[in-house]
Amino acid sequence: xxxxxxxxxxxxxxxxxxxxxxxxxxxxxxxxxxxxxxxxxxxxxxxxxxxxxxxxxxxxxxxxxxxxxxxxxxxxxxxxxxxxxxxxxxxxxxxxxxxxxxxxxxxxxxxxxxxxxxxxxxxxxxxxxxxxxxxxxxxxxxxxxxxxxxxxxxxxxxxxxxxxxxxxxxxxxxxxxxxxxxxxxxxxxxxxxxxxxxxxxxxxxxxxxxxxxxxxxxxxxxxxxxxxxxxxxxxxxxxxxxxxxxxxxxxxxxx
Amino acid sequence: xxxxxxxxxxxxxxxxxxxxxxxxxxxxxxxxxxxxxxxxxxxxxxxxxxxxxxxxxxxxxxxxxxxxxxxxxxxxxxxxxxxxxxxxxxxxxxxxxxxxxxxxxxxxxxxxxxxxxxxxxxxxxxxxxxxxxxxxxxxxxxxxxxxxxxxxxxxxxxxxxxxxxxxxxxxxxxxxxxxxxxxxxxxxxxxxxxxxxxxxxxxxxxxxxxxxxxxxxxxxxxxxxxxxxxxxxxxxxxxxxxxxxxxxxxxxxxx
Numbered sequence: 001x002x003x004x005x006x007x008x009x010x011x012x013x014x015x016x017x018x019x020x021x022x023x024x025x026x027x028x029x030x031x032x033x034x035x036x037x038x039x040x041x042x043x044x045x046x047x048x049x050x051x052x053x054x055x056x057x058x059x060x061x062x063x064x065x066x067x068x069x070x071x072x073x074x075x076x077x078x079x080x081x082x083x084x085x086x087x088x089x090x091x092x093x094x095x096x097x098x099x100x101x102x103x104x105x106x107x108x109x110x111x112x113x114x115x116x117x118x119x120x121x122x123x124x125x126x127x128x129x130x131x132x133x134x135x136x137x138x139x140x141x142x143x144x145x146x147x148x149x150x151x152x153x154x155x156x157x158x159x160x161x162x163x164x165x166x167x168x169x170x171x172x173x174x175x176x177x178x179x180x181x182x183x184x185x186x187x188x189x190x191x192x193x194x195x196x197x198x199x200x201x202x203x204x205x206x207x208x209x210x211x212x213x214x215x216x217x218x219x220x221x222x223x224x225x226x227x228x229x230x231x232x233x234x235x236x237x238x239x240x241x242x243x244x245x246x247x248x249x250x251x252x253x254x255x
Numbered sequence: 256x257x258x259x260x261x262x263x264x265x266x267x268x269x270x271x272x273x274x275x276x277x278x279x280x281x282x283x284x285x286x287x288x289x290x291x292x293x294x295x296x297x298x299x300x301x302x303x304x305x306x307x308x309x310x311x312x313x314x315x316x317x318x319x320x321x322x323x324x325x326x327x328x329x330x331x332x333x334x335x336x337x338x339x340x341x342x343x344x345x346x347x348x349x350x351x352x353x354x355x356x357x358x359x360x361x362x363x364x365x366x367x368x369x370x371x372x373x374x375x376x377x378x379x380x381x382x383x384x385x386x387x388x389x390x391x392x393x394x395x396x397x398x399x400x401x402x403x404x405x406x407x408x409x410x411x412x413x414x415x416x417x418x419x420x421x422x423x424x425x426x427x428x429x430x431x432x433x434x435x436x437x438x439x440x441x442x443x444x445x446x447x448x449x450x451x452x453x454x455x456x457x458x459x460x461x462x463x464x465x466x467x468x469x470x471x472x473x474x475x476x477x478x479x480x481x482x483x484x485x486x487x488x489x490x491x492x493x494x495x496x497x498x499x500x501x502x503x504x505x506x507x508x509x510x
Contacts, residue, residue, distance in 0.1 A: 017272045019340075019372055059340035059372065083338055083374050085274075085314035117274055117314065117374075119338050 005041065005102035008112060015052040018116040021059070022050035022157065023067045023078060024164035027127035027143060028181040033197045034127065034143040035161055038070055040154060042101040045094075046142070047154040048161070050118065063121040071141040073130055077180075078121040081167040084160060085117035091155045098154070122164045124180035169198060179238045185221060187233040188212070217243040260296065260357035263367060270307040273371040276314070277305035277412065278322045278333060279419035282382035282398060283436040288452045289382065289398040290416055293325055295409060297356040300349075301397070302409040303416070305373065318376040326396045328385055332435075333376040336422040339415060340372035346410045353409070377419045379435035423453060434493045440476060442488040443467070472498040 025036035037046045049070035053062040063078045092113040099106050106112060127143075144150060146165060149158065172178055178194060192208045212218065219239045223232040280291040292301045304325035308317040318333045347368040354361050361367060382398070399405060401420060404413065427433055433449060447463045467473065474494045478487040 016340075016370060016372070018274055053340070053372075055370070056342055058342055059338060080338055083314060083335055085271075085308070085374075087311055087313055115271060115310065117271070117308075119340075119372075 005099055005104045008099070008106075008110075009104065011052070012111050014054055016055065017111060018114070020050055020052055020116055020118045021063050021066055022048040022084075022118050022120055022160055023063060023070075024048060024081075024120060024122040024161055025067070025071070025073070025076070025130075026122065026124050026146075026164070026168060026181065027130060028194050028197070029127040029143070031193045031197060033146045033165075033194075035146050035149070035164075036071060036073075037142050037144050037150065037153070039142065040098045040101075043098055045098065045152050045154040046144075046150045047157045049141070059119060063119075067123075073125070076123045076125055076130075078123045080119060081122050082120045082160075082163050083117055084120060084156060084163075086156075087115065089117075089156055090115055094154055118160070120160050120164060122167065124168070124178070126180065126183055128183050165198075172198060179217075179243055182238070185235045185237050187235060189233060191236070215246060217246055260354055260359045263354070263361075263365075264359065266307070267366050269309055271310065272366055273369070275305055275307055275371050275373045276318050276321055277303040277339075277373050277375055277415055278318060278325075279303060279336075279375060279377040279416055280322070280326070280328070280331070280385075281377065281379050281401075281419070281423060281436065282385060283449050283452070284382040284398070286448045286452060288401045288420075288449075290401050290404075290419075291326060291328075292397050292399050292405065292408070294397065295353045295356075298353055300353065300407050300409040301399075301405045302412045304396070314374060318374075322376075322378075328380070331378045331380055331385075333378045335374060336377050337375045337415075337418050338372055339375060339411060339418075341411075342370065344372075344411055345370055349409055373415070375415050375419060377422065379423070379433070381435065381438055383438050420453075427453060434498055437493070440490045440492050442490060444488060446491070470501060472501050 023036075027034045027036070036049065038049050039046055049067055051062070051066035051070065053059060054065075057065065059080070060078065064075070067076065067078065068074050095112040096106060099112070146161070149161070153161075172195070178198070181194060182191065188209050189205075191212065192203060192205065195208070196202055217239055218236045221235040221237060223234055278291075282289045282291070291304065293304050294301055304322055306317070306321035306325065308314060309320075312320065314335070315333065319330070322331065322333065323329050350367040351361060354367070401416070404416070408416075427450070433453070436449060437446065443464050444460075446467065447458060447460065450463070451457055472494055473491045476490040476492060478489055
């Protein structure tokens with residue numbers, strides 16, 4: 001019997017009923033927008049790292065704890081983006097299958113067999129700094145290309161991923177959230193690749209560069225070491241102070 | 256005994272436990288941003304129209320039903336904006352007080368005395384078209400100036416209102432949501448007044464007009480009937496098709 005799954009038999013009194021949390025963790029690496037999935041032990045099913053809210057936890061604390069327990073990622077800024085609560089969001093068969101595959105039989109009235117709503121949280125992480133660690137609950141974390149997700153995604157987690165991606169696109173303008181996805185320094189090409197991947201469209205190089213520099217939030221550093229010095233691209237970093245000011249303003253704020 | 260409150264004694268089996276919905280309805284009238292509050296029968300307490308999710312309802316359907324039952328407003332587009340779930344969001348004393356004021360004594364284990372999270376929904380409505388009707392549940396709906404809310408607001412509803420207002424400010428750029436707050440035709444002054452009220456700042460008239468016309472989403476109509484024709488302001492309306500296209504685009508979409 002897998003301990004993580006057996007725990008569900010006992011924890012009902014410690015958690016808020018009818019509410020779960022699912023985390024969508026985005027990273028960007030080598031031109032791919034990636035999302036972190038876990039495998040539901042002893043099955044071929046994949047899904048988002050998720051879990052429940054303990055009685056003493058706030059929603060934000062619960063999201064942090066869930067992400068940590070399921071993936072080993074600690075202290076990442078997570079933000080709510082949507083609540084999923086369709087009445088046909090009932091997955092008692094899938095829950096039974098996952099639990100039975102892990103040696104646990106659910107009693108008929110178990111809370112996993114009833115309706116619950118799931119609060120979606122997402123985070124944008126610097127891929128180079130995050131190393132999912134599956135030791136804690138014996139589940140492996142997988143970075144999956146968002147354009148090539150596994151076929152067997154459990155529950156409505158594919159919909160949750162799509163909705164998170166939609167929120168990410170809407171935030172691109174708005175909050176400059178994208179800088180959390182980039183490493184500390186990067187080339188203009190790498191930044192353009194991020195935008196092209198998230199928005200699924202191509203930009204003209206010169207236009208993209210002009211627009212991005214026009215935001216006044218990039219700081220140009222030395223050239224990247226490369227072959228011929230004249231061909232090496234400049235490295236940039238975000239000017240965090242200016243970027244935060246920009247992210248908190250709206251274009252209506254200056255009369 | 257007030258029927259609406261007595262119903263709470265019986266409905267636990269029909270609803271999703273631990274989750275409620277609260278609706279923040281914004282309207283704009285005579286230079287004031289208003290929010291719709293209800294009075295909790297037989298008390299001096301005000302709060303948002305809220306309620307619970309029936310077993311067969313989606314979250315969106317439940318929000319519509321709650322708004323209708325509490326205020327008589329039907330078929331309004333409501334959108335989720337945040338979930339409130341701090342563990343100290345426990346209001347058993349307030350719930351007891353409201354229920355006792357309405358002749359209902361809650362049993363010790365009643366669900367209203369336990370922790371629940373509340374999903375915030377908001378709507379922007381054309382004030383001139385909405386007439387809150389309190390007949391259904393014998394509660395009065397009040398339009399309150401957001402800069403002058405009643406002092407006795409129950410639970411964390413003031414925080415929910417503030418958070419909804421924050422979401423409204425963020426959406427101003429983004430989705431042109433503001434056109435739902437305006438009547439069909441309006442003057443540039445009226446539109447400027449809406450922006451100034453939501454953002455709590457003044458704009459220069461010429462700048463505001465240039466910027467707004469620059470969006471390409473306004474259609475100029477005849478002059479408003481007034482005293483001297485040369486002084487009468489133009490009336491405008493939103494070009495809905497253009498406005499929807501604009502609202503769904505991001506500034507990154509055109510390379």
